[in-house]
């Protein structure tokens with residue numbers, strides 16, 4: 185069977201109550217990993233996930249933008265399953281608006297959730313990964329980080345570009361310790377983030393526009409990204425680190441690939 189090495193591994197997925205994170209949590213369970221599924225506001229959704237997954241998955245509440253809460257959560261994960269073998273930094277949010285509509289409070293909150301959280305979680309898990317001489321960290325960036333030309337996403341793209349740099353730098357610092365650090369950069373996937381609060385007509389119009397900007401003329405599913413994340417966590421990708429894997433249906437509206 186593929187990904188056999190994941191059996192019994194402790195995998196922490198942040199932001200697993202909905203969307204991509206939920207799909208990742210379920211995908212890891214298929215291969216027998218012990219999944220710590222983090223949530224913050226969506227307790228009901230997290231409990232639904234727990235019911236759906238059954239044994240081998242537990243839910244842990246923490247606002248990942250808060251360092252103390254991250255530390256407390258990782259201590260609870262250790263007490264429940266043991267030290268984290270695989271960290272998936274997925275939790276994220278966005279707000280849309282032009283550069284001139286800059287809202288400092290919103291930006292700071294998004295920056296802390298999308299980026300600072302990855303520093304906090306990584307600092308907590310690295311020492312034990314080092315002592316075991318292995319570990320995998322997978323960060324969720326976005327194709328926005330690499331220069332897709334969607335108007336209104338500039339500040340979000342900046343947070344996701346920081347994730348790319350963190351991934352490459354951490355991979356360099358940790359490679360000698362046997363810890364691999366990679367990132368995924370998904371394109372448009374239908375989740376609460378992208379379509380929440382919109383009517384079906386609005387969603388259809390928007391998705392038609394995004395479909396027409398991909399070579400495959402399609403919108404992605406959370407499961408597409410989840411399967412890639414599982415691959416990056418497994419020893420099947422044991423010779424990969426510092427990489428940012430784009431999965432966006434072949435978007436054709438890039439400003440540049442040059443970062």
Ligand SMILES: NC(=O)c1ccc[n+]([C@@H]2O[C@H](COP(=O)([O-])OP(=O)(O)OC[C@H]3O[C@@H](n4cnc5c(N)ncnc54)[C@H](OP(=O)(O)O)[C@@H]3O)[C@@H](O)[C@H]2O)c1
Pocket residue numbers: 198199200201202203204205222223224225226227246247248249274275276277297324325326327369370371372373374375376377378
């Ligand atoms: N959907 C896309 O098209 C797309 C494309 C590229 C990249 N991404 C990235 O993929 C990741 C997941 O996005 P999604 O589309 O699945 O979004 P989503 O459906 O809105 O889910 C976001 C998840 O993040 C969690 N979260 C948000 N703030 C948090 C916080 N402060 N502490 C802990 N958890 C928090 C939410 O948990 P609670 O509800 O429990 O608070 C939820 O589980 C994000 O990093 C996003 O930027 C998404």
